[in-house]
Amino acid sequence: MGFGFDFDYHSEPAPAASGRIPKTLETARPMTSERYDPQAVEAKWQAEWERRGTNTFTEAALRDARDPYYNLMMFPYPSAEGLHIGNLYAYTGADVNGRYWRLMGKDVFEPIGFDAFGIHSENYALKAGRNPNELIPENIANFTRQLKRFGGMYDWNHTVDSTSPDYYKWTQWVFLKLLAGGLVERRLAPVNWCPSCKTVLANEQVVAGLCERCDASVEQRELPQWFFKITDYAARLLDNIDGIDWSAVTKKAQTNWIGRSEGAEVDFAVTAGEEAGVRGANANAPATQVRIRVFTTRPDTLFGATYMVLAPEHPLVPALTTASQRREVEAYRDAVARQDVVERQKADKAKTGVFTGSFCINPVNGVKIPVWLADYVLMDYGTGAVMAVPGHDVRDFEFATAFDLPIARVVAGPGDDAGTPLAEAFVGDGALVRSGQFDGLSVADGKRAIVESLAARGLAKPRVHYRLHDWCVSRQRYWGPPIPVVHCQSCGPVPVPEQDLPVELPYLEDFQPDDSGVSPLARVADWYRTPCPKCGAPAHRDTDVTDNFLCSGWYYLRYPSTDRDDMALDPQLTRKWLPVDSYIGGNEHAVLHLMYARFLTMALADLQILDFDEPFAKFRAHGLLIRDGRKISKSRGNLILPDRIVDEFGADTVRLYLMFLGPYDQVADYQEHGIRGPHGFLSRLWQSVAVAEDGEPDAGVERALHRTIKQVSEQVPALQFNTAIAAMMEYLNVVRAKGRTANRAELTPLVVMLAPFAPHIAEELYQRLGHAGGLFDSARWPACDEAKTVEASTEIAVQVNGKVRARVVVPAAADEQAVIAAAKSNDNVARYLNGAQVRKTIVVPGRLVNMVLGKQE
RNA sequence: GCCUGGGUGGCGAAAUCGGUAGACGCGCCAGACUCAAAAUCUGGUAUGGGCAACCAUGUGAGAGUUCGAGUCUCUCCCCAGGCACCA
Numbered sequence: 055m056g057f058g059f060d061f062d063y064h065s066e067p068a069p070a071a072s073g074r075i076p077k078t079l080e081t082a083r084p085m086t087s088e089r090y091d092p093q094a095v096e097a098k099w100q101a102e103w104e105r106r107g108t109n110t111f112t113e114a115a116l117r118d119a120r121d122p123y124y125n126l127m128m129f130p131y132p133s134a135e136g137l138h139i140g141n142l143y144a145y146t147g148a149d150v151n152g153r154y155w156r157l158m159g160k161d162v163f164e165p166i167g168f169d170a171f172g173i174h175s176e177n178y179a180l181k182a183g184r185n186p187n188e189l190i191p192e193n194i195a196n197f198t199r200q201l202k203r204f205g206g207m208y209d210w211n212h213t214v215d216s217t218s219p220d221y222y223k224w225t226q227w228v229f230l231k232l233l234a235g236g237l238v239e240r241r242l243a244p245v246n247w248c249p250s251c252k253t254v255l256a257n258e259q260v261v262a263g264l265c266e267r268c269d270a271s272v273e274q275r276e277l278p279q280w281f282f283k284i285t286d287y288a289a290r291l292l293d294n295i296d297g298i299d300w301s302a303v304t305k306k307a308q309t310n311w312i313g314r315s316e317g318a319e320v321d322f323a324v325t326a327g328e329e330a331g332v333r334g335a336n337a338n339a340p341a342t343q344v345r346i347r348v349f350t351t352r353p354d355t356l357f358g359a360t361y362m363v364l365a366p367e368h369p370l371v372p373a374l375t376t377a378s379q380r381r382e383v384e385a386y387r388d389a390v391a392r393q394d395v396v397e398r399q400k401a402d403k404a405k406t407g408v409f410t411g412s413f414c415i416n417p418v419n420g421v422k423i424p425v426w427l428a429d430y431v432l433m434d435y436g437t438g439a440v441m442a443v444p445g446h447d448v449r450d451f452e453f454a455t456a457f458d459l460p461i462a463r464v465v466a467g468p469g470d471d472a473g474t475p476l477a478e479a480f481v482g483d484g485a486l487v488r489s490g491q492f493d494g495l496s497v498a499d500g501k502r503a504i505v506e507s508l509a510a511r512g513l514a515k516p517r518v519h520y521r522l523h524d525w526c527v528s529r530q531r532y533w534g535p536p537i538p539v540v541h542c543q544s545c546g547p548v549p550v551p552e553q554d555l556p557v558e559l560p561y562l563e564d565f566q567p568d569d570s571g572v573s574p575l576a577r578v579a580d581w582y583r584t585p586c587p588k589c590g591a592p593a594h595r596d597t598d599v600t601d602n603f604l605c606s607g608w609y610y611l612r613y614p615s616t617d618r619d620d621m622a623l624d625p626q627l628t629r630k631w632l633p634v635d636s637y638i639g640g641n642e643h644a645v646l647h648l649m650y651a652r653f654l655t656m657a658l659a660d661l662q663i664l665d666f667d668e669p670f671a672k673f674r675a676h677g678l679l680i681r682d683g684r685k686i687s688k689s690r691g692n693l694i695l696p697d698r699i700v701d702e703f704g705a706d707t708v709r710l711y712l713m714f715l716g717p718y719d720q721v722a723d724y725q726e727h728g729i730r731g732p733h734g735f736l737s738r739l740w741q742s743v744a745v746a747e748d749g750e751p752d753a754g755v756e757r758a759l760h761r762t763i764k765q766v767s768e769q770v771p772a773l774q775f776n777t778a779i780a781a782m783m784e785y786l787n788v789v790r791a792k793g794r795t796a797n798r799a800e801l802t803p804l805v806v807m808l809a810p811f812a813p814h815i816a817e818e819l820y821q822r823l824g825h826a827g828g829l830f831d832s833a834r835w836p837a838c839d840e841a842k843t844v845e846a847s848t849e850i851a852v853q854v855n856g857k858v859r860a861r862v863v864v865p866a867a868a869d870e871q872a873v874i875a876a877a878k879s880n881d882n883v884a885r886y887l888n889g890a891q892v893r894k895t896i897v898v899p900g901r902l903v904n905m906v907l908g909k910q911e
Numbered sequence: 912g913c914c915u916g917g918g919u920g921g922c923g924a925a926a927u928c929g930g931u932a933g934a935c936g937c938g939c940c941a942g943a944c945u946c947a948a949a950a951u952c953u954g955g956u957a958u959g960g961g962c963a964a965c966c967a968u969g970u971g972a973g974a975g976u977u978c979g980a981g982u983c984u985c986u987c988c989c990c991a992g993g994c995a996c997c998a
Contacts, residue, residue, distance in 0.1 A: 303915055303993085310914065310994060317998080350998060363998090405996085430996040440998045448912090449996050521997050644993080677916095678992080714936070716924060720916075721991070723923060731923095731936040737951090777925070780935035787935090793952090851931035856979045858931055882965080896978055901930050906978045 090740035092704020096814040100202065108830055110211045111163060113617040116627055123160035124631045125152035126610050126670070128639035128647075129167040129214070131174060132193035134182065137200040139686060139694040139724065140640075143679045146709045147718050147773060148638040149206045153810035154770045156207070157835040163631060164207045165613040167214035168194050171222070172602030173251060176533035177268075180566065186533050187561055190217055200696060205705045205813050207830075212616045216605040222535035223556035224612060224622035225605055228654065229527075230538055230549050235661045237283050238527075240547060245526060247275040252567040253530050274391070280537060280598070281524040284653045288312055288520040290667075291652055300673040301719065307644040313521025317351035318505045319437060320514040322362060322414040324374065325422060341415050346370060346425070349436030349519055352443060353508075354500030356418045357489040358464035359441040360454065362425045363407065365433040366390040374425055376411025383408050383427065390429045405430060405453040416441075417513045418504065419490065428453060436519050444479065451479035464488050465497060525650065527601045530573045532565035534599030542586035542593035551587050557595065573597040607650040610634055610669060611658075623663065634670045638773075641675035648673065674773055677720040679712075686724070694724065706812035707733045713775035713811055735783050736815055739804070742789060742796045743819045749797040756842055758788040759803060763838040766807045775811070782808060798823050803836035805829070852877040853904040854886040870897045877903045 103109055111119070127148035130141050149164070156162040170190045179186040194215060201208060214221050232238045247253075250270035265272055284291075292312045295305050323341035346362060364371060366387045375383045386408040407428030416423055430449055431440050444454035444461040454461050463476050465484040472487035486492050486500045495503055508514035528537065536557045538550035550557055560581045565574050576582055576597040586593035614627040633655075651669050659667040678685070681692045699708050710732040715722040751759065762785040769778040785804060789796045802823050809816035809829050820829040845866050850873065852860045860880040864873050874895060877883055883905075891908040898904075 306915060307993065313994090313997065315997070348998080352998080403996090428996095430998090432997065435997045437998095442998090447998070449998075452996090519997080641992080680991095714923090725923065725937075728923060728937050734951095735936085776923090777935080780925075783935055849931080853931085853979075856977095861931065894978060896930085898930050898979095902979090904930080904978055 088744070090737050090815070092706060092736075092815070093701075095818045096203075096205065096705055099814040099817045100205065102817070102828070103830075106828065106831065108828065109164070109207045110209045111161075112211070115161075116163070116212075116614055116617075117630070119161035119163075119630065121160050122631050122635075123152075123155045123162045124614075124634045124636070125155065125162050125164045126613075126634045126637045127164075127166070128637075128643065129169045129606070129609060130197060131172070132168045132170050132190065132197045134178060134189065134193055136193075136196050137204075137696050139696055140679045142204060142696055142708070143712050143722065144638065144640060144676050145201075145204070145206055146712050147676055147775065148636075150709075150713060150770065150775060150810040151636055151638065151773065152207050153813060153830070154835070156830060157806065157809065157833060159834065162207070163212075163614065164209055165212045165214075166201060166206065166208040166210075167609060167613070168197065168216065169602070169606050169609070170194065170215060170217045171534045171599075171605050173253065173529070173531060173533070174602070176531060176565070177251070179533070185561075185563070185565070186217075203700060203705060204696070205709065207813070212613050214609055214612055214616060216602075216609065217533075219556045219558055220619065221609075221612065222559075222605070225535045225600065225608070226538040226550070226555050226557060227552065227622050228608055228658070229600060229604065230552065230555075231661055231663065232282060232654075232657055233539075233549055235657065237286070237657050238280055239283065240278055240280050242276055242278050243281070243526070244274050244276055245279055246272045247277075248272055251531075277528075277530075279526050279528040280539075280600075281526050282653070282657075284525045284649075285520060285522055287653050287656050288314070288522045289518075290656060291522075291649065292520075294652070294668055298668055298673070299671060301641070301675040304641060304644040304648065304673060304675050307641070308649060311522065311645045311649065315351050315519050315521075317349060317517060317519070318353045318501075318508075318514050319347050319349050319517045320353065320356065320417065320441065320508060321345040321347050322417060322423075322441070324425070325413045325415060344370070344373065346414055346439050347437045348439045348441045349517060350441055352446065352497075352501070353504045353514065354486060354489075354492075354495070354497050355443040355446045355464050356416065356441065356504055356508075357486075357492075358443040358445045358462045359416050359423060360444060360460040360462055361423045361442045362414055363428045363431050363440050363442050363450075363453070364410075364425065365431040365438040366427050366429055367433040368427070368438045371410065371427060374410045374412040379409060379411035383410060386427060405449070405456045407453060407457065417508055417511070424459075426453075426457070434523065435521065445476050446479055446481055448479045448481065451476075462488065525601075525603075525653070527604055528598040529601055530598055531567055532559075532562055532574045532599070534602060535559065535605065536575065537596040537598050537600055539596040540584055540586055540593045541596060542589060542591060544591060545586055545588045545593075547596070548586055548588045548593070554587070559599070573599065575599070603646060603650045604654075606647055607654045608658075610637075610651070611655075611664075629665065632664075633666050633668060635672060637670040637673045638676060639673070640678070644675065674719065676718050677716075677722050679715075679722050679724055681724045694726070699726070699729070703729060703733055704814075706815045707736055710736065710779065710811045714779045716776055718773045718775050732779075735786065736812060738790065739786055739801075739808070739819065740815070742786070743801055743805070743822055746796045746798045746801055746823065749799070751797060751800045755788055755796075755800050757845060758785055759800060760838050760840075760842040763803060763807070763836050764840075764843060767835065767838060770807075770810065778807075779811065806833050806836055809833070848900050850877075850900065851902040852880060852883050853902055854883060855907055856904060858902075859883050859886055866900070873897055873903055877905070 125148065127145055152162045152164040175186050175190060179189050182189070216222060229238070248265040248268065248270055250268045251265060264270065292309065292314055295308055322345060324344040324346060326340050326342050348362065371383065371387070405428060407426050410425045410427060412425045413422045414425055431438065442450040442453065444450040444459065445463045446465055451461065461476055463472060463474065463480070464487055465480060466472060466474065466487045467480055467482050467484040470484065483497050486495045489500065492500050492503055505514050505516055536559055538555060538557045540548045540550060542548055560578050562574060562578065567574055582594050582597065584593060584595055585591065611623055611628065611632065614631040615622065615624040618624045655664060655669040656667045658664045680686060681694065684692060686692055686694065707729060711729045714732055715724065762781050765781045766778045782804060789800050802825070805816050805819045805823065806829065813830070817829045820833060825833070847863050847865050849861050849863050851858045852862055860882045862876045862880050864876045874897065878887065887905065892905045893908045894906040896904040
């Protein structure tokens with residue numbers, strides 16, 4: 055899947071970097087013999103951290119941690135191009151958070167890994183003419199080098215590679231646990247088939263009828279597939295959202311995706327043997343035992359149901375179709391079946407449909423209504439049948455207009471009555487009309503009353519439906535974990551016993567998918583054929599691999615347990631470290647990855663494997679990084695190569711710059727010339743430290759320091775990095791004001807607060823300021839002394855009639871009268887007050903005085 | 912169409928509860944240093960007027976509430992992202 059990933063592969067080689075690269079920056083003419091050399095500082099401290107084990111846990115340390123903080127970021131898809139600047143943006147923010155909590159005294163576990171299976175990798179390998187078995191390890195090596203160079207606080211002792219048998223063994227184990235728990239089923243189902251990728255796609259991977267990978271039109275095919283029954287968890291996935299600390303946007307996206315609709319199912323009895331599509335014929339035909347069940351969110355409009363519509367695939371259609379309508383109905387069903395998903399899902403296309411020849415009885419009023427088919431009714435939602443209320447539903451109105459079906463008003467909006475004509479569907483609130491005993495009720499009351507009355511006759515019941523669909527995990531491809539199931543003629547599908555895991559992915563020279571509908575794995579005879587684990591008879595393996603979202607759906611559970619090769623999840627470590635304290639990633643994964651991860655955690659909790667059911671206590675989405683107002687991508691030629699900018703400026707400057715761009719949770723515009731700001735800041739800080747003296751902090755500087763500590767301490771854990779950095783810059787400006795020489799006590803807290811953003815230079819400066827032991831090993835986040843933030847005097851604005859006319863400085867402790875007196879004594883203010891009467895005076899302490907004058911003519 | 916965000920100088924952006932709009936940084940202008948340039952340092956920089964003190968205007972548009980609105984209310988426009996025939 056490729057977390058935080060943004061390349062597209064359908065593009066030409068990267069153009070040469072654009073012309074606006076700043077010339078190599080010389081550092082300041084040294085005021086001391088040594089100037090800031092980022093490359094030397096960074097190499098030194100990366101080696102030092104590794105030597106000391108500063109960022110890594112031993113297994114024992116993981117077990118013994120006193121104050122665990124699990125700081126997670128979405129693991130990357132290791133592309134051949136290397137780390138994307140968007141990855142760095144995401145990871146730096148997450149790393150700043152981790153380093154901050156470490157300085158706050160937490161035991162911070164910050165692992166990283168690689169999400170390297172999947173169609174994405176496979177397609178790239180196919181295009182590049184490489185075998186993923188060789189390509190991926192190269193990519194991972196390159197990513198590892200880049201990530202280390204960027205100075206993230208990663209625990210390289212606890213990393214995962216989803217393509218390693220050590221990992222996917224346990225991915226298969228998760229599959230088997232869910233299978234044993236009854237949460238997986240194999241069924242023949244219409245699936246989205248991408249004719250270009252030659253594979254089945256999950257509903258989520260079909261974007262507006264197109265394959266999300268290659269934009270080909272998706273077709274329908276019937277194949278036996280493995281499904282995870284995520285819909286069983288729809289209600290819980292929805293209800294739990296209230297209790298988790300996630301970005302509001304992400305919660306909303308999940309809520310919409312689950313798509314809860316409250317309504318009722320209502321049964322309509324079919325009338326006996328109609329012949330010929332003469333509408334309204336044989337009005338006295340008796341009801342039969344056959345009933346059509348519909349789902350509606352508007353039972354209040356039942357009296358306005360003037361016809362019924364079934365999905366073309368509805369199983370009752372053959373039985374309902376009368377002889378004279380048969381040809382027309384079959385032609386319509388064929389046409390719909392041939393239609394690709396793009397066509398079918400176009401919301402704005404004209405309504406089509408056909409009459410079955412049958413009628414059914416509206417249970418509220420006994421009126422006989424015709425039964426139609428139309429492709430705007432979907433078989434996989436609700437009951438696949440709807441009662442059509444053209445007066446109060448936009449789609450039904452369109453359909454009724456197109457086919458000249460009756461339209462009735464049963465809700466009167468404000469100013470309407472039962473007779474007000476309908477020029478379009480009225481979907482607003484109002485009072486029920488032409489609804490018999492229910493006339494006059496509001497929409498909400500009408501819903502309740504009508505369902506109750508029908509329920510009493512056994513014809514309706516309240517019901518909730520969800521838009522969420524089951525998760526199809528089968529992929530007819532090569533590059534993924536094989537599904538650990540053996541198919542036996544007599545025993546059927548048999549799970550591979552746990553002790554036989556992993557089912558290794560065989561090395562395939564030619565892994566090109568074909569259009570046989572089965573995976574290339576079927577071509578490996580000695581892998582394909584295997585005895586049935588149950589009866590020993592000759593059998594064969596399932597040739598599909600699992601969806602990459604399964605690999606990424608549980609990796610965060612594995613990190614603490616990577617030292618265990620005998621079990622997926624060490625119970626003690628899992629209890630200690632999970633759920634994740636902080637998860638930071640792109641909101642493009644708001645729906646798929648995060649939903650699947652939540653589902654898997656819930657399922658494993660129900661299977662007694664986990665004792666919590668939400669994996670991420672806190673999730674924050676970072677914004678998208680763009681450049682010059684456009685998305686960064688290879689095809690647009692506005693790629694930023696991390697290696698180049700790190701060579702040029704050093705990791706610290708780039709980190710600081712990325713975090714300074716703008717609010718971390720919003721779209722950020724990368725404009726490379728701006729990098730001079732953070733670079734200059736670090737250089738000036740370096741100089742200040744180089745010449746710093748001992749001594750007591752100046753009172754004014756100390757006040758500025760404590761105000762800065764206060765602000766930065768609030769903003770860093772809130773991920774408000776840009777303003778936190780601005781505050782530190784402002785403080786350094788105070789320290790350096792007018793050629794002033796700083797003293798060490800003024801600089802040490804600044805260096806510590808800067809450390810999460812620019813860890814290497816911070817370590818170096820901390821040492822140069824005379825502190826032993828290493829910043830991240832021994833320093834603590836500075837504490838703010840509120841008393842020291844108080845100013846002796848403040849500048850307040852003086853307004854006359856709400857317009858600022860002067861600014862006056864008053865003692866901070868001045869009372870209202872003193873402030874007003876000071877305000878009035880200002881010459882400019884006096885000009886406005888001259889002769890006029892002050893009608894009202896408003897004093898906002900520490901801010902302003904507003905004097906409102908009497909009316910002037 | 913619906914749901915989220917967002918719209919503030921030349922640019923990236925700041926602005927607790929409604930209380931000095933534009934912090935911080937880039938860029939630009941001027942000066943210092945330099946033979947010169949780069950780098951660095953100092954000062955200036957919303958727009959219009961004025962030598963200046965100041966004055967007027969100004970947070971997508973329009974109205975409203977208020978002593979006071981970037982912030983609250985209403986109507987509307989635009990941009991980005993997500994969902995989209997879900998009954």
